[in-house]
Amino acid sequence: MSRLQSGTTPPSDDDIRAWCRACEAEEQAADVIAASRTAENAYVEWRRLQRTGMRRLQESYVPLFERTKAFRVYSSNVIPGLLQTGPYVAALLSSISEFRGTRNDIAEAVAARLERSRVIREGNHRFSLLVEEAALRHRVGDAGTMAGQLEHLLTVMSYPRVSFGVIPFSSDRRMWVIETFSVYDEEQAQVELLTAQVNVTAPTEVRQYLKAFGEYAKLAVYGADARALISAAAAELEPA
Structure with a gap:
């Protein structure tokens, strides 16, 4: 003792x-x-994760992605990483790198993120992804980058193992907007804060995130209604 x-x-x-x-x-x-x-990795500052640049961080997710069968992702501010296009990734990671002062390996990091996203097209995985309507309208990069990203969403929605929902501004909120999070199977949740990544593995806490995801899923629209929101966001784009 x-x-x-x-x-x-x-x-x-x-x-x-x-x-x-x-x-x-x-x-x-x-x-x-x-x-x-998981005590050592429960709360990890981004500056530690990104101290050698962003490429290695992108690659570090590959084993987790490959073994996960069911992905649940909620994003309140940006398009989920699994659905991002190359130009969108480049614009987003460039902003993050500049803000945090990390080593500039953006080109390599973009390639690594796109490579890890192949799981959405390969293997026996299921994806449930929810975004707030704001994520469709928060401009990352220029108008062309956003237009390409929104068009890509319309394509990905047709993938057989992908469920994509949008929570409209007009939703009668029974669940408030919170930080972006991902749940991998029912074993682990990852939460993205400004300064750190939080890894949650305690069963009662993971169940809280699963419950929150279920509440968001009830607020979201899918299919034709989701496509209409994406198309409306694209139609309002103007060159910056």
Whole structure:
């Protein structure tokens, strides 16, 4: 026990179960085990993730993407990465790199992000993606970049394993707008903050994100109605 308390030895799953049992809190064991396993990577600053540039960060997601069967993504501000076009990625990552002062490897990072997005066309994966209507209208890059991005969304919507919904401005909000997040199967959620990436693996917390996603899904429109919102956003584009 003294080695655990001093941090000399990390607790095993059995140690945590025994401790929770002794504290009459066995129902919390799963959450504590998940927190223990991911303590180092639960809250990771972007400056740490991007200290060698952006390419390696893009590539680091590949194993997670390849093993995930069900993707659930909610984005309140930008088009989800899996659906981004090359020019859109370049404009977005350039802004991020300039803001955070990271090494400029934008061309390599764009190629890596597009390569990792191949999972949307290959393999046995399912994708449920939701965006706020604002994401269709927040201009990333110039008018041509946004027009190409919106046209790409119309194409991707026809993919058989992709469900794409838009939450209209006019929705009767039963769920407020929150930060962008992704849930991979039902095992892990990732949340994007301004300064850091948060990795959530505690089962009760992951269930909260799944519940939130379900609420957003009820607010969204799909099919012809979603296409109409995308087309309306494209029609209003004017050269910057």
